[in-house]
Amino acid sequence: MAEITSAVDGKKLLDFCVRAFVKMGVQPEDARITADVLVAANLRGIDSHGVARLARYVNGLRDGVMVAQPDTKAIHETPTTVTIDAGAGLGQPVSYRAMKQAIEKAKAYGCGFATIRNSNHYGIAGYYAMMALEEGMIGMSTTNAAVLVVPTFGRDAVYGTNPIALAVPAGQERSFVMDMATSTVPRGKLEVYHRQEKPLPLGWATDEKGVPTADAGRVLDNFAKRAGGGLLPLGGAGEEMSGHKGYGMGLMVEILSAVVPGAAFLSGVYPKDEQGKPLPANLGHFFGAWRVDAFRPAEEFEADMDRFIRELKGGALAEGATRIYVHGEKEFEEAARRAETGIPLGPKVEASLKQIAADLGLEYDL
Numbered sequence: 104m105a106e107i108t109s110a111v112d113g114k115k116l117l118d119f120c121v122r123a124f125v126k127m128g129v130q131p132e133d134a135r136i137t138a139d140v141l142v143a144a145n146l147r148g149i150d151s152h153g154v155a156r157l158a159r160y161v162n163g164l165r166d167g168v169m170v171a172q173p174d175t176k177a178i179h180e181t182p183t184t185v186t187i188d189a190g191a192g193l194g195q196p197v198s199y200r201a202m203k204q205a206i207e208k209a210k211a212y213g214c215g216f217a218t219i220r221n222s223n224h225y226g227i228a229g230y231y232a233m234m235a236l237e238e239g240m241i242g243m244s245t246t247n248a249a250v251l252v253v254p255t256f257g258r259d260a261v262y263g264t265n266p267i268a269l270a271v272p273a274g275q276e277r278s279f280v281m282d283m284a285t286s287t288v289p290r291g292k293l294e295v296y297h298r299q300e301k302p303l304p305l306g307w308a309t310d311e312k313g314v315p316t317a318d319a320g321r322v323l324d325n326f327a328k329r330a331g332g333g334l335l336p337l338g339g340a341g342e343e344m345s346g347h348k349g350y351g352m353g354l355m356v357e358i359l360s361a362v363v364p365g366a367a368f369l370s371g372v373y374p375k376d377e378q379g380k381p382l383p384a385n386l387g388h389f390f391g392a393w394r395v396d397a398f399r400p401a402e403e404f405e406a407d408m409d410r411f412i413r414e415l416k417g418g419a420l421a422e423g424a425t426r427i428y429v430h431g432e433k434e435f436e437e438a439a440r441r442a443e444t445g446i447p448l449g450p451k452v453e454a455s456l457k458q459i460a461a462d463l464g465l466e467y468d469l
Contacts, residue, residue, distance in 0.1 A: 110445030128171035133196040140226035148437035151291025191383035194225030213397030218364035228268035229282030243391040258313035260333030265356035274405035280431030285353035361387035
């Protein structure tokens with residue numbers, strides 16, 4: 104069944120999210136950063152990580168597993184690196200500021216890196232990598248996540264979807280922006296299919312017996328009950344289609360994001376106490392920024408990036424295809440469309456926002 108949608112103005116949606124976060128005790132600046140990351144996901148067509156997740160943050164703040172006004176502090180720093188304790192606060196504000204620090208260190212020394220521990224879900228990885236583009240730099244961002252992915256030859260999930268994003272500036276062409284999970288799809292994609300009552304493509308996920316399934320609801324229910332199965336690594340099951348490579352990429356992200364800063368990893372994320380009550384997630388993030396002119400003149404690099412992109416896009420098309428895309432291109436175009444026509448919201452997402460408004464005593468004016 105197709106999901107019927109209505110379109111809302113992005114600025115109004117941003118304002119609504121800001122008001123919701125402020126109502127939950129979040130400082131206005133932090134509320135705006137967090138709301139901007141959510142709405143940016145919707146604008147770029149990544150609806151699984153957009154305002155559909157607002158309820159998750161509101162509930163986390165209400166339950167105390169996310170801290171509205173955390174004690175955020177640097178715990179280790181060098182001229183080119185910094186490790187930050189997020190104080191169990193929202194992942195977006197601390198990540199925004201950490202990437203800013205990485206960029207400032209890159210301005211001074213050619214490259215800069217920041218890692219975070221004791222954090223929460225931070226939205227789309229690409230948001231932070233793209234911050235470097237504003238300074239003509241290369242940006243990178245990774246995070247670990249809730250245990251959802253089955254390792255190669257395994258039956259049960261042991262690590263997260265662990266996204267990685269890389270943003271590279273060009274000259275006249277659009278920047279290269281790769282933002283992807285290291286699993287076949289992120290959990291949010293399953294949630295979208297479940298809301299739309301669509302079957303999953305076989306090869307995305309397995310059931311509690313480790314058998315491929317098309318039932319999104321079953322996989323999500325197994326996640327909730329920790330009953331087994333989960334998402335597959337990028338490439339799928341086994342080694343024949345290189346699922347072991349996606350598995351390796353996911354572990355690389357886990358190491359950079361969690362082991363390096365001292366955050367929780369693998370089964371340690373999203374812990375619970377002896378009574379089963381959720382505790383702070385203690386997620387970890389990694390950010391990097393590189394100044395292009397630390398390697399060679401920026402104008403030469405950007406000219407070569409333009410040639411690189413044009414050669415890729417100018418290749419021969421497969422039968423039935425109309426266009427070759429470069430990473431980020433679809434999202435840039437979708438953002439331009441949605442800025443004009445509005446952000447589509449499905450009925451279940453709209454109902455969730457209305458419920459948040461009612462619970463918090465906010466006007467729903469979208």
